[in-house]
Amino acid sequence: MAEVLVLVDQVDGAVKKSTTELLTAARGLGEPAAVWVGPGIDDAAIATLGEYGATKVYVAGDDELAKHPVAPAAEVLAQLVGEVSPAAVLVPSTADGKETAARLAVKVGSGIITDAVEVAADGDRVVATQSVFGGSTIVHSTVTHGVPIITVRGNAIAPEAAAATPARVDVTVELSDAAKKATITGHTAAVKGGRPELTEAQVVVSGGRGVGSADGFGVIEALADSLGAAVGASRAATDAGWYPHQYQVGQTGKTVSPQLYIANGISGAIQHRAGMQTSKTIVVVNKDPEAPIFELADYGVVGDLFSVVPQLTEEIGKRSN
Amino acid sequence: MKIAVCVKQVPDTWAEKKLREGDSLLDRESADGVMNELDEYAVEEALQLIEAQGGEVVVLSMGPERAAETVRKALSMGADAGIHVVDDSLAGSDAIATSAVIAKALEGKDFDLVIFGSESTDARMSVVPAMVAERLGWAQVTFAQKVEVSGSDVTIERATENGSDTVTASMPAVVSVVEKINEPRYPSFKGIMAAKKKPVETVAVADLGLDTAAVGTAAAWSAVNDFAARPPKAAGTIVTDEGDGGTKVATYLVDQKFI
Ligand SMILES: Cc1cc2nc3c(=O)[nH]c(=O)nc-3n(C[C@H](O)[C@H](O)[C@H](O)COP(=O)(O)OP(=O)(O)OC[C@H]3O[C@@H](n4cnc5c(N)ncnc54)[C@H](O)[C@@H]3O)c2cc1C
Ligand SMILES: Nc1ncnc2c1ncn2[C@@H]1O[C@H](COP(=O)(O)O)[C@@H](O)[C@H]1O
Numbered sequence: 001m002a003e004v005l006v007l008v009d010q011v012d013g014a015v016k017k018s019t020t021e022l023l024t025a026a027r028g029l030g031e032p033a034a035v036w037v038g039p040g041i042d043d044a045a046i047a048t049l050g051e052y053g054a055t056k057v058y059v060a061g062d063d064e065l066a067k068h069p070v071a072p073a074a075e076v077l078a079q080l081v082g083e084v085s086p087a088a089v090l091v092p093s094t095a096d097g098k099e100t101a102a103r104l105a106v107k108v109g110s111g112i113i114t115d116a117v118e119v120a121a122d123g124d125r126v127v128a129t130q131s132v133f134g135g136s137t138i139v140h141s142t143v144t145h146g147v148p149i150i151t152v153r154g155n156a157i158a159p160e161a162a163a164a165t166p167a168r169v170d171v172t173v174e175l176s177d178a179a180k181k182a183t184i185t186g187h188t189a190a191v192k193g194g195r196p197e198l199t200e201a202q203v204v205v206s207g208g209r210g211v212g213s214a215d216g217f218g219v220i221e222a223l224a225d226s227l228g229a230a231v232g233a234s235r236a237a238t239d240a241g242w243y244p245h246q247y248q249v250g251q252t253g254k255t256v257s258p259q260l261y262i263a264n265g266i267s268g269a270i271q272h273r274a275g276m277q278t279s280k281t282i283v284v285v286n287k288d289p290e291a292p293i294f295e296l297a298d299y300g301v302v303g304d305l306f307s308v309v310p311q312l313t314e315e316i317g318k319r320s321n
Numbered sequence: 322m323k324i325a326v327c328v329k330q331v332p333d334t335w336a337e338k339k340l341r342e343g344d345s346l347l348d349r350e351s352a353d354g355v356m357n358e359l360d361e362y363a364v365e366e367a368l369q370l371i372e373a374q375g376g377e378v379v380v381l382s383m384g385p386e387r388a389a390e391t392v393r394k395a396l397s398m399g400a401d402a403g404i405h406v407v408d409d410s411l412a413g414s415d416a417i418a419t420s421a422v423i424a425k426a427l428e429g430k431d432f433d434l435v436i437f438g439s440e441s442t443d444a445r446m447s448v449v450p451a452m453v454a455e456r457l458g459w460a461q462v463t464f465a466q467k468v469e470v471s472g473s474d475v476t477i478e479r480a481t482e483n484g485s486d487t488v489t490a491s492m493p494a495v496v497s498v499v500e501k502i503n504e505p506r507y508p509s510f511k512g513i514m515a516a517k518k519k520p521v522e523t524v525a526v527a528d529l530g531l532d533t534a535a536v537g538t539a540a541a542w543s544a545v546n547d548f549a550a551r552p553p554k555a556a557g558t559i560v561t562d563e564g565d566g567g568t569k570v571a572t573y574l575v576d577q578k579f580i
Contacts, residue, residue, distance in 0.1 A: 011483050069479060069488055070451060070461055094482050095447060095464050102448035103455040105417060111542025114446045133338040138549050145542035181460035186487035252500045260579050270334055281577060283570060294559055299573045303562025311567025316580055
């Protein structure tokens, strides 16, 4: 069986959940082989990759690779594509992932499909499913030239363990001069709260302009915590400085697809919908019955969020006691 | 400094988007064409850099005849000149072909920077800028929420999943911008009048030294097999809060087994 290369997404050496989703998807296409780019891999990371079925872990661990954005990962993948002729290359649909896939596609002369929510083998073709136009249309597509390079959206595929004992294969890559032209000279880490990662969460509770202030987000956070949820925000709320930018949901923020999305004081502009429309169940609290977000609601309350949300939080508290 | 800005004409953000039966391409005729929103931020950033440092902004668009409106819009915001790549052979081009055309159109023209939006609202791929950087062999400084030029260097703040990175490169470089970077200006009446006299060069695929067989639907390296509308969602239950709104939601969440 041909290998399927999976680019590992990690923060500070910890494998992200999206990688376990990609490995799960890769098992349906061939032998999953994880590709780690940059320093910092340890036994725990290799064990996690093995738990989700990686039979090999390629490690390009040179420090230099982490000093430049995007291009190094594309060069590592391009070298491996040349060496192992994989059945497909799966990359997470993050900004870095999409750009890495883009450069790889040009390098190796392959077609590319972005934001797949499912990948499946059909004979020797790989068929990607995409959910486009805000989830209104389901598309099946195939790469028709070269190795299928597919970026896969987070939280779209349920990770399933299937233990394998991965062989570690160290790879050395001679970076091109072009890849070294841009250099990362500093990093500002997003403040990490104790809540689940926005793009990985099963439940997301969001607030918009209707929340009114940074303090107002207290009621949103309290609801989120009662449900073990992540907190999201509309651009109106992040632009106003009420909530940090990294929690923005939408076209230019994060795309989320949780089991449950609760939108509070959000009108439902198309750019916001683009990031949350594929949520399985949507609950809306908004005082304007005409707000377009109600069109998406499975359950909606026309009312003031400052009375509805605290009451909901209290009810949840009672029920879980 | 000489800056190119790549702008794409896309169907109006609020228009319902559909794929066409037959060729599975986006039905562009049925909606008004507008400049891709994020590309307005790219134009604005280029104008601000030029206003601070002096130089020239050239706007570049690949698209059908009517994409000329989008080039004109950038000129009315303040760009100095336009290049419009228009050719029947381009219909149905994928990102691979689009990036090849844009790279050829930029090559050899002494640009210091080319600025893109970080994503088009119709394709939503976020790949064209990186592909162009790869093809030109220029530095890639993309997803910028801040851009600074000093001497021959460009430094950006790159928005990432886990915060932001400061990235530095010497020019020429490929930049893409996110919407946090600035507030795009509206064209003034004076700007609109002035735009009518600004030069726009119309370029065909062959003029770029590219083969028309290497672009368009037939040359695309990925293909849509089939598509279908997602079955419409059943209308939800909407209630009005009468002092019990929170309790009602709680009951719903219990029914749905969320709590
Ligand atoms: C290029 C571009 C990219 C963008 N990207 C994004 C993006 O990624 N994400 C995003 O969210 N937006 C994005 N936007 C912005 C988007 O167009 C909207 O402006 C934004 O989503 C509006 O946020 P909102 O719904 O919170 O605010 P509003 O539209 O002002 O809505 C506030 C809502 O709160 C309700 N409300 C007020 N008070 C209360 C109360 N006490 N109780 C209950 N309800 C109340 C009101 O009835 C109203 O419906 C983008 C825009 C552009 C141009
Ligand atoms: N046909 C085009 N003409 C000019 N610029 C384009 C074109 N297609 C894409 N771009 C640029 O590439 C960016 C990213 O597009 P995409 O990769 O399609 O999401 C856009 O914001 C534009 O700046």
